[in-house]
Amino acid sequence: MSQHREMQVFLAVAEAGSLAAAARALQLSQATVMRTLNALEQRLGSRLLRRGPRGVQLSPLGARFASHCQRILQRLEEAERSVTGLHARPAGQLTLALPLLMTHQVLMPIAVDYLAAFPEVSLATLAREELPRLLEEGIDLAVVVGHLPSSSGFAIPLGQVRPLVCAAPAYLERCGRPASPDELSAHRTIATSSTGHGGEWRFAGSVVKLAPRLICNTPQAAIRAALAGFGLTRCLSYEAHQELHSGQLLRVLEAFADAPVPVQLHYREGRRAAARVRSFLDFAVPRLRAHPAFQV
Known part of the structure; x- marks a missing residue:
């Protein structure tokens, strides 16, 4: 052979x-x-x-x-x-990994417009909260929240997101707004176990240990519970972007927020990347950078 x-x-x-x-x-x-x-x-x-x-x-x-x-x-x-002449006509399946809530909150309208512009390309999205292995998993591109190792290939910065604490207006009217992280012990909190920090929330310069009334295994479940008025939850700003924008959830303790986190589009091969990858970069990167979910 x-x-x-x-x-x-x-x-x-x-x-x-x-x-x-x-x-x-x-x-x-x-x-x-x-x-x-x-x-x-x-x-x-x-x-x-x-x-x-x-x-x-x-x-x-x-x-x-x-x-x-x-x-x-x-x-x-x-x-x-x-x-x-096929190099000028992107075609085939493009595989994109990104956090689950980013698909709903940010990507899907951009993806639909991209597929309309490039009818010979199909798109498969994969939910990955952690840093994906592009080669081993057959992934073309990945939106990564957080810092990338220096040896991770090529990355394009898209913006930043910020950790925040939020709650529904009805809960805040009923129970009041905490004035500092120390007052969280007097409130009902909703934690997310998948982050690995369900029992503590990090703020600028401090870590507050909690006894949450509700522990969810996904951020989307915790956000849904906060929308129902159960209590306060902590998430990244993009995860509740639409709910915050519409006023269904309100931010609290903003003066104590931890540092913002970078968002990057990670891919392999650089200029030698396949036409479908290059076409997505050219089309989507300006739109992603302009998205308000990445403006903090």
């Missing part, structure tokens, strides 16, 4: 995390995929994949080799497209 085909098979396995899934995607038998990988590892004299009962994972050498393979195959694909 040619080196080009070996790289294709290896990348398919790396992205799928499964020999069987890669074999189906390539329309090859699983035995052929295994023989190809074994031949590749023997030729290179290195273990590229770690096989286990739950699938396969890239070794450190495998991750580096996969990055090189991705670039080589992409250059070949773009060279072929430059001959046929």
Whole structure:
């Protein structure tokens, strides 16, 4: 089997995390995929994949080799497209990872307009609160809230979001506004366990320990409880952007808010990125930067 085909098979396995899934995607038998990988590892004299009962994972050498393979195959694909003219016509599936509430609060109107402008592109969104592994998970782009490691590839800043405490007007009318974080102990609080800080809220220069009356496993559930007037909740500003803008929720303790957090669009390959990735960057980045959810 040619080196080009070996790289294709290896990348398919790396992205799928499964020999069987890669074999189906390539329309090859699983035995052929295994023989190809074994031949590749023997030729290179290195273990590229770690096989286990739950699938396969890239070794450190495998991750580096996969990055090189991705670039080589992409250059070949773009060279072929430059001959046929397809490089100027973005097509195929674009996979975008971003936090779940950002899809609802920010992305979807922009995504619909993008798909209307590029009818040969389809879009798949994946909910990822943590930093996604672009190569291993087959993700083209990711909106990341927070700081990226210096070795994470390419990133475009979109703006900032801020941690905040909010509640429904009805709750504040009934129970009053806390004047400082120390007064939270006299209020009903709604915590989110998925953030890892359900029992404490961080403010500028202080951390307040809580005994929340309600603990939700997702930010959207906590926001829904706050909308119902149950109590105070803490979230990032984009997570409740529409509710804050409409006045359904009101901010409190703004003078004590923690520092803002950067929002970035993370991707691979830079200028060598596929046409569908470049088209999304050109179309969406100005709109995302102008979105009020990222203006704090």
